[in-house]
Amino acid sequence: MTNVLGLTDDPTLIAALRRVAAAADRELCEAAAPPARRAWADAAVVVVDHAAALACAAELPRRSGVVLVCPGTADLREWQAAAVVGAEHVLGLPDGEVELLAVIGATAEPEESGGTVLAVVGGCGGAGASTFAAALAWSAGRQDAGRDVLLVDADPYGCGLDVLTGLEERPGVRWSGLTVEGGRISARALRDAVPTWTQGIGVLSADRETRAQLDAGAAMAVVDAVQRSGTTVIADVGRAFGPVADALVSLAELTVVVVPARVGAALSSARIADRLVERGVAAGLVVRGPAPGGLTPADVAEVTGLPVLASMRPEPGLAEALERGGLRLRTRSPLLGAATDVLAPVGAARPRPRWIA
Incomplete structure (x- = not known):
């Protein structure tokens, strides 16, 4: 299963996603939006920008584990795109890298029976x-x-x-x-x-x-x-x-x-x-x-x-x-x-x- 699917062509966002994926020890698959249905369904976390969110919402079914990212601070259009695609988080990068790391770590860490x-x-x-x-x-x-x-x-x-x-x-x-x-x-x-x-x-x-x-x-x-x-x-x-x-x-x-x-x-x-x-x-x-x-x-x-x-x-x-x-x-x-x-x-x-x- 692909761990993290990154759907953005913004160089700033791609660089941030690569840093976060490396810190979380997760595989990052970079693709154009909308991706193949199998890739969309199999990814543990999907990270989209504004344009990718709209493209995915138009072509693909809703799913959990979607994060919308943007450069700097999110504005009204980012929040509107998040609502359309069903994103659970809206994060501005690079300031939100720590929160994105927590989201990816919590969602993508393989679950086993808990230890003591x-x-x-x-x-x-x-x-x-x-x-x-x-x-x-x-x-x-x-x-x-x-x-x-x-x-x-x-x-x-x-x-x-x-x-x-x-x-x-x-x-x-x-x-x-x-x-x-x-x-x-x-x-x-x-x-x-x-x-x-x-x-x-x-x-x-x-x-x-x-x-x-x-x-x-x-x-x-x-x-x-x-x-x-x-x-x-x-x-x-x-x-x-x-x-x-x-x-x-x-x-x-x-x-x-x-x-x-x-x-x-x-x-x-x-x-x-x-x-x-x-x-x-x-x-x-x-x-x-x-x-x-x-x-x-x-x-x-x-x-x-x-x-x-x-x-x-x-x-x-x-x-x-x-x-x-x-x-x-x-x-x-x-x-x-x-x-x-x-x-x-x-x-x-x-x-x-x-x-x-």
Whole structure:
């Protein structure tokens, strides 16, 4: 199926259409108006100018997905032509390129069964949220090799998920290499561009010098696009709860709060839990050992008011592994076991966290 059919002979409009189609990773078929009926019917989006709109309206049946474009600002004649051809949008170019990108991205992106978005946040400093986010991605890739997984770094104060996964020297797109000016992004192009970790898991990280410049709109556009394409998204949002974290938590089916089994950590996590509950977010705990004072997962649940999704004993050799080439998980890894427990109920109509005493 032709993705975008462009019907205009205006050089300014053609140049704009080519830029937008390239940015959306879509094929642009340029034709004279009126086109063949098959081309008109098969295109996902048809972009026409004033003259093409009138020609198509006279010769072809109405269809959805028609956009009328014009140089500069649309005037009365453009709106009249749009009404005649049944155009759903009237956009002046080049100022309207971002909106056209969003229209093409929303209409032409291949629809698959939607993926799952999980957010991970540390209940206190040093809780190990980034490590657990990586473990979730590892487990998701291991459970369903046919489904794409994207690990997203959205913690402006973290070390970087590319470092944690051992990909810091691997070429590929980072946040600073993405331009999402309020429109949509091609999920297929993004998956091909980011560095690949184990089992085909993509990792979208931030550059060290631009970590604090993450944009909430870009983050939402990226996660929305890849989730709609059927990808499982694991987002490490950190504890800062700025605009980026709030945006991604709002998209998540479940937010996982990682808490060490210590009294101070539990009290700190209670503040995070309150913030999530205020926003109506589905959330649960992963309680991480050791418990030097004998604090149980049930105790942590009582303090925070959140259910326990999983508990885990310490991961042997974790610190050394992270210093020597990035995280790698064994089959009987406590991290992997806890991640598998968290993922088990996800994808149902509603998360079903289980209590672990």
